[in-house]
Amino acid sequence: xxxxxxxxxxxxxxxxxxxxxxxxxxxxxxxxxxxxxxxxxxxxxxxxxxxxxxxxxxxxxxxxxxxxxxxxxxxxxxxxxxxxxxxxxxxxxxxxxxxxxxxxxxxxxxxxxxxxxxxxxxxxxxxxxxxxxxxxxxxxxxxxxxxxxxxxxxxxxxxxx
Numbered sequence: 001x002x003x004x005x006x007x008x009x010x011x012x013x014x015x016x017x018x019x020x021x022x023x024x025x026x027x028x029x030x031x032x033x034x035x036x037x038x039x040x041x042x043x044x045x046x047x048x049x050x051x052x053x054x055x056x057x058x059x060x061x062x063x064x065x066x067x068x069x070x071x072x073x074x075x076x077x078x079x080x081x082x083x084x085x086x087x088x089x090x091x092x093x094x095x096x097x098x099x100x101x102x103x104x105x106x107x108x109x110x111x112x113x114x115x116x117x118x119x120x121x122x123x124x125x126x127x128x129x130x131x132x133x134x135x136x137x138x139x140x141x142x143x144x145x146x147x148x149x150x151x152x153x154x155x156x157x158x159x160x161x
Contacts, residue, residue, distance in 0.1 A: 001098050002105050004038065004058055010106050011036055014113045016121050028109075035063045035116035036109055039094060041084075048085050055082070057098040062112040064091045069115075073108075080104065091115070 004026065011017050011028040018029050027037035039061035046054055064070045070091055074081050080100040081093045095108060114122050 002100055002102050003097065006102060006105065007036065007060055007097070007109070010102070010109050011113075014110065015125055016117065017113070030113055030116055031118040031121065033063075033116045035112040037061050042086075045084055045086060055094075055096050055098075057096065060095040060097060061087075061092050062095060062108055063116050064093055064112065065115045066091050073111075077104070081108075 008019065008026070008028075012019070014030070016030045020027050020029055020034075022034055022037040025038040025040065027034045029035065037060070039059050041054060041059070064073060067089070070083070070093055073093055074083060080096055082096070083093060087094070095105070097105075100108070114125070117125070
């Protein structure tokens, strides 16, 4: 189990992160865009749970690359990650802080940061974690972002179809 203070500490360790607010709740931004924010449930959200139990404790919203990534991470981590009808069609997942460990949260925060950070900042961050000889943003090791191309396409400012 992690706390909101753990979220703040882990988010602040990423390059270019600023803490702010979103709808009156703590949020973490990179390049002026939020990638993580506390997401309490509204009364409408609670009603939509119906007979299902409402997750207890703090809930963190995290940006993901796209809806395909959202489906993949929800399937990979069903005990900690979930969504609600209000977020249908949006590349955002919710994290039950009571059900996630620090290492898993750090990875999820970094993924959200990478999905949101400006291209040059994301490339510099990735480059610092890779061996000399260049990063994987071009060539046969390029990360496939689905129909939108590679991360080199995104960082070069080329729009997705």
